[in-house]
Amino acid sequence: MNGEVRVDEGSLSAYAHDSSNYRQTPIAVVVPRDVDAGVEAVRVCREHDVPVFSRGGGTSLAGQCCNEGVVIDWSKYCNRLLKVDGRRAWVEPGACLDDLNAELAGRHLMVGPKPSTHDTCTIGGMIGNNSCGASAQAYGKMADSVVRLEVLTYDGVRMWVGPTSDEEYERVLAEGGRHAEIYRALRELRDENLALIRTRYPDIPRRVSGYNLDALLPENGFDLARALVGSESTLVTVLQAEIKLFPVPPYQALAVLGYPDVASAGDAVPQAAALQPLALEGLDHRLIDLARVEKIAGTDVLADLPEGSGWLMARFGGETQEEADRRAQRLIDDSGDAHTAYLDDPAEEERVWEVREAGLGATAYPPGKPDTHEGWEDAAVPPDRLGDYLRDFRRLLDEFGYQDSSLYGHFGQGCVHTRIPFDLDDPDGVAKYRRFVERAARLVASYGGSLSGEHGDGQSRAELLPIMFGAEVVRLFGVFKGIWDPAGRMNPGKIVDPHRLDENLDHLDYHPAEPATHFTYPADHHRFTHAAARCVGIGKCRSSSGGVMCPSYRVTREEKHATRGRARILMEMMRGETITGGWRSKDVHEALDLCLSCKGCRGDCPVNVDMATYKAEFLSHHYHWRPRPPSHYSMGWLPLWARLASAAPGLVNAVTHAPGLSGLVKLAGGVDRRRDLPRFTTDRFTDWFADRRPAVEGEPVVLWPDTFTNNFHPDAAKAAVRLLEAYGYRVEVPPVPLCCGLTWISTGQLATAKRVLGRTVAALTPRLRNGVKVVGLEPSCTAVFRSDAPELLDGDPDVKLLSEQTVSLAELLADRVPTAPVPGTGIRALAQPHCHQHAIWGFEADRKLLERVGVQVEVLDAGCCGLAGNFGFERGHYEVSTGAAELGVWPAVRDADPGDRILADGFSCRTQIESGTSARPVHLAELLAEILL
Known part of the structure; x- marks a missing residue:
């Protein structure tokens, strides 16, 4: 087979979970290199009577992607856009939605549905789940986009299906065989149950639960493709899809309306939906409060939201910006007593929209509250009854003690998302969870709604389908599955003959002994x-x-x-x-x-x-x-070797770069032979600082002489000293060698790292207790002080002071540097933020400071440079290291205008950029000194 079969413990563990509460370990993972290999994998499973199911992004919230059979992951190789013809595309199942839309962007076309997992989900997964997203307000569910599907049955029938005219139906029957048998049985199923199918399906925009038997109705064209959408890999394997495409709205505008509570926002949905927005989303104050705590989108953006405790966010499109603005303004004008805000800055719009898209993650671990879970997170009701449903649902949550649950979702189509603090760790909590979802299902059914409005049934809702559809329709689901999958080997236990919703729960049997650890994990109890x-x-x-x-x-x-x-x-x-x-x-x-x-x-x-x-x-x-890899001794102990090398840096450089000797040094140190070793400076910063006469006046600050700046790039620290003194600071540098412990941390030598950090904190404590700030130049070392140190030495008040009083150069100077006159310096810079800075404190202060001094800065969003300290130097990592650089940083730097300055504060970032381009990047301190001094 042209693919990969994996049965190792790591692969089976990685695929035992999706995004749900469930866990089932597969017996094997297959990664086909082409569609035919996937067909062959199904054939082998059939020969051995083994269950099989497909997986794309693996983000299913109802347990669809967990099973004990063979999982076929289509996302690695079978991800091509095969053809575009007008507004139709032919796509392989593993194509990621965002990647596909990026390919279509040049044609100004896009896929209609856009779930919040658009940067991860695949077309095959969207078909399997009948995905929707916010854009379904304008473009419908995935079933509305699918034209035809190429599918494979477990028993080996490979065929294209779609709308079926009477002529095509007769042609299929004339051909005979299993293909005809399927069509004949489906027609009989439909004809014998027309009244039942027509009357028991809720007429709402977000009915995702159950099989789409209504697609078989004569008035719906006996559409087998639409009937298969949302079947969660329980019927067939999707090999290729022909889907509709839609024009990308050239201009958009966002209106936000505030209401006293989220139910009042629900009451306003019919009026807002009548104006035909592209998306109409709702959210409550709990989600906004969590977004503030989690620092999603920025406090400035959240502060601009209109007054209220429940909000509607309506996105409008137009052929011109004026048209989009006019439509948004009409909603605001018609909003009555609602508090309103109109956003005309696309960047601000996107940041506000991120709050809504981040709902699932933001609500998972609310600080000081119990963890929340899916399990009843996407029911849908008729949009014109949404407000009343929200009130009833809130009362149900309060009755069960789940009052801290946030409510948000695709309100324009009546779909409500939430994560609820179910206690799934013990049997009593699980029993309470079951009682709640049974009551919630009856509540939704009483409103004529759907148990799932987006995420499907899987395991979490399939057992409840009789409450929504009745026993007769659920019996038809079994007949429908039997037509396609007589052996019952396609993703068994989902939708038809389902596992109980309280089986296979991930956390119920997860009670391992707590190990003694070095880090203290304060965010994880x-x-x-x-x-x-x-x-x-x-x-x-x-x-x-x-x-x-x-x-x-x-x-x-x-x-x-x-x-x-x-x-x-x-x-x-x-x-x-x-x-x-x-x-x-x-x-x-x-x-x-x-x-x-x-x-x-x-x-x-x-x-x-x-x-x-x-x-x-x-x-x-x-x-x-146990013995460690050589790199842990060479690069993990770099601060020590750098200190020793400072005695004779020229000799050390000669040895490490001499032909023949260089290779031996790399071999001994576990360094990839294709890497150039950095050269030690002959003029260390600490030596230079000791020999000069520092300023005696001004506010004291400690400039941290990290190993990388001190021993390899001292010019950055020298420039920082001149800057700090010019703006009123008295610079101090520790008189004895100290270290943050970064290299010991990254190589897992944590006992040593704690000792090193302990010495550093003790040496800095007198200054810290006097309120003196520590200025970091190397972002990775600064991040240790701000993040790793308090998690390694938790409970030490002086470590807490170090974390709170460590700042970057940009953070310190932002309020002291004068604003440059327009048009500024004329300097353009391309900035690559260090990953640790991106994660811990961000680049906003640097951006504002650069703009303040007149630099036009473009901040790259190109991913990690790929070197990442010792990682990129180590044997066995070169391909991944350079591969990461080629995906983002290197092409961006190569494409920069010749006059652009390349800005990178991280030693690793500068080293990687220099190794793959002709650029010579500089530190922020060097660029500022050039401009200001």
């Missing part, structure tokens, strides 16, 4: 076991562009190299069933080995999974009392 289970499966780490995470996934396209895959593997390691080797597991080590420790996930992950920290913790245990 000081429990590594909670941190290992923190991922909720959203899969944003699988995006191919934007943000930082996950650089190794973007290169390898492997689930176990995504943050989510690694998190699932760590959780399984703690569980000790699929992965039995514990901290010594080779499978876990293999999955973590290609983690760059960039910390991108800590900033970009919607629930702030911090894989860099988890990797460091794992390495500390994995190598406890």
